[in-house]
Amino acid sequence: MPGNIDPIWSKVGDIQAVGVSAANTSSQGGGTIGSDIFLAFQADATNGGYVREVRWSLGETTIGTASTATVGRVFVSSVTSGTTTTSNTHLIAEVGLATQTPTTTLPGVPITVPLDFALPPNYTILVTNSVAPASNTQWKAVVIGGKY
């Protein structure tokens, strides 16, 4: 008998986010969480979670500042803190985050990365940028999903 014959639906929405404040030139998943690889989403500890998308949004403390072009990377990992390695953290998407200069009349443009999969309990979505952000700017990775 199968473990679950019903479709799995999340019981409640779950939105988590992190700002990326450092550069990590590697795309292989190595780093230190909170230092050069950033925890954007952690699945429910008991039942796991569903992740629909990562939305990269540019924030600026001084509007009108040009952001530095970078690559936004998204990893799935079994690690929640400390050091990550290529054996436990896996690249699942890269997207170009081209320079943007939002103004008081010209909005920034979020970049969406579809995910659409279930995460086991406590698994995480980690993110990095390939270069450091310009002063007064920061890319934030907003993960939209749910808790099972």
Place this chain on the structure above:
Amino acid sequence: MDQPIVFLSPQSVAGQDGVQVVDDVSHEVTAVLLSDGTPAPQPCSYRSADA
């Protein structure tokens, strides 16, 4: 434009200062250098010095 940075890894350069060189027109990074002007080891990680 040179953006001051501080290296986080690898261990051989962690804590050292450097610069991220950004093209003023394209806003793309053209080089990441140690304070002595030599290219940073790859892979590496770093943050802005003012972060």
